[in-house]
């Protein structure tokens with residue numbers, strides 16, 4: 161039996177703008193200033209004459225909240241106010257937790273790093289010894305040192321390779337886990353979260369920010385550890401050679417570290433501001449590029465370029481400040497680095513002249529001095545890069561810290577809370593004194609004291625002016641939001657007690673926007689359907705929604721990948737209808753589901769819903785059937801926007 165005509169018990173809520181007057185059955189449905197609405201239920205028949213033109217939903221993505229807090233000149237980020245600043249230790253601990261299953265690679269990397277650093281730090285000593293053994297004419301020692309140098313070169317080369325490879329591997333794992341965890345957290349967020357978080361910002365966190373964080377293991381951390389080891393080795397050797405000379409080098413290194421502390425903090429803030437600004441710029445670009453037709457038709461290309469430029473200019477301002485800071489840091493570093501070399505030669509030369517050190521010791525000293533300052537430079541450079549990565553990670557961790565929506569709360573985030581699953585759903589829906597306002601606009605009541613009863617097998621059309629709250633009723637029924645006050649019952653059970661996934665699997669929903677996923681048509685039709693679906697079943701659903709013909713004419717038929725421009729809005733809507741009916745739902749919700757269809761297609765859908773109802777009402781008395789037909793007729797007329805003009 162075709163899915164569309166198979167269901168026995170169902171309620172249809174069909175939504176269409178219409179009569180702007182209050183009916184007795186929903187006298188308290190909407191606040192007076194929002195306009196009135198009418199619940200069409202069985203006997204109500206004259207909705208048609210009172211229908212008036214509809215206004216489509218306008219979605220404005222506000223970026224003000226994201227952008228205003230990001231000040232490129234003081235380098236203060238909006239996210240600073242959202243909690244205590246993330247410390248390096250805390251960020252590293254979080255990353256360590258994320259790669260819990262792949263720590264072996266990191267351990268191998270650490271061992272390789274240590275062996276490579278030790279073998280490298282021995283090289284100046286052996287190098288000096290081999291040169292001076294040659295000077296003394298000690299051939300045996302010279303060749304011995306030579307062999308040792310070759311072995312050390314091999315060891316350091318092999319271990320360095322293993323170190324870099326293993327850290328890079330750990331890095332790939334880290335990015336994968338980061339994105340996976342962040343994506344899972346975002347997917348399970350409350351719908352109201354997406355009302356306030358711009359999608360462009362979130363994709364930027366998933367893309368650019370996670371990638372920036374990946375530098376932590378692959379570059380920053382491994383270079384930091386390597387240079388700490390090499391610097392410490394150089395320091396020990398210097399102390400053995402001459403502690404007064406070492407102290408002078410240490411003094412310069414301390415000045416370098418102090419300058420870095422200031423610079424590093426600045427870098428961290430700059431990274432955060434850059435990430436925020438990039439997220440806003442991405443959001444604008446995404447907004448504009450996805451609405452290209454509107455932009456072209458309204459000739460607002462230049463306005464859009466200006467809007468985008470405004471943000472990339474701010475981003476560039478931050479970049480300029482960062483460059484100035486980096487230049488100042490480089491200048492200080494180079495001056496101090498050269499000063500160390502001069503000091504080493506001057507102080508070392510004086511010590512040599514006074515006979516405190518030998519020429520061999522002085523050579524070793526100069527080599528280790530060079531080594532130490534080089535290690536300090538690489539260390540602070542990597543630390544500054546680490547600061548940037550930590551800055552970028554702050555918002556990512558904030559998002560990852562968001563708790564999962566209550567509905568889904570369980571031990572493991574992928575499992576759902578166990579609620580009631582009824583053996584049979586009759587489809588009795590009741591709104592009892594329901595009031596509602598959206599969490600992001602708590603001062604604006606959308607629904608007030610709504611009372612509505614939909615009996616099993618009934619078709620109910622809710623009509624009312626645009627923005628009066630029809631879709632909001634559906635949002636509550638689908639449990640996308642919770643009522644601020646009152647209760648919603650399905651089969652006399654409060655909806656919050658029902659298993660949310662089970663409930664949704666019983667509902668077929670066709671929304672206003674014909675949105676399809678970027679996957680093949682077959683998968684789009686069977687999307688979210690838990691029962692076993694055959695190709696035949698999919699085709700049957702498509703036939704009933706009037707979609708089979710145009711799908712078959714596509715080059716790859718049901719395998720064709722949906723992309724922008726492949727299908728018209730009406731065709732997309734028919735696929736969405738096929739998706740809803742394929743589920744064989746107990747409750748079917750059509751929220752302006754045929755708005756993009758032509759008159760003929762709409763008529764076909766009308767006929768099929770008619771057939772669907774006939775099967776549903778099988779076995780009822782003729783009186784009920786008559787009442788039902790007349791009610792259905794009115795509903796279908798209100799569904800058919802073309803018939804309004806007749």
Ligand SMILES: Nc1ncnc2c1ncn2[C@@H]1O[C@H](COP(=O)(O)OP(=O)(O)OP(=O)(O)O)[C@@H](O)[C@H]1O
Nearest residue numbers: 215217355598601606625626627628629630631632
């Ligand atoms: N996600 C949201 N966040 C905040 N307010 C919202 C949201 N969705 C809708 N609203 C507001 O709630 C009110 C009711 O919107 P709703 O979409 O339910 O109206 P509607 O009757 O379905 O309108 P239409 O017929 O134009 O689709 C509107 O004022 C709208 O601005």
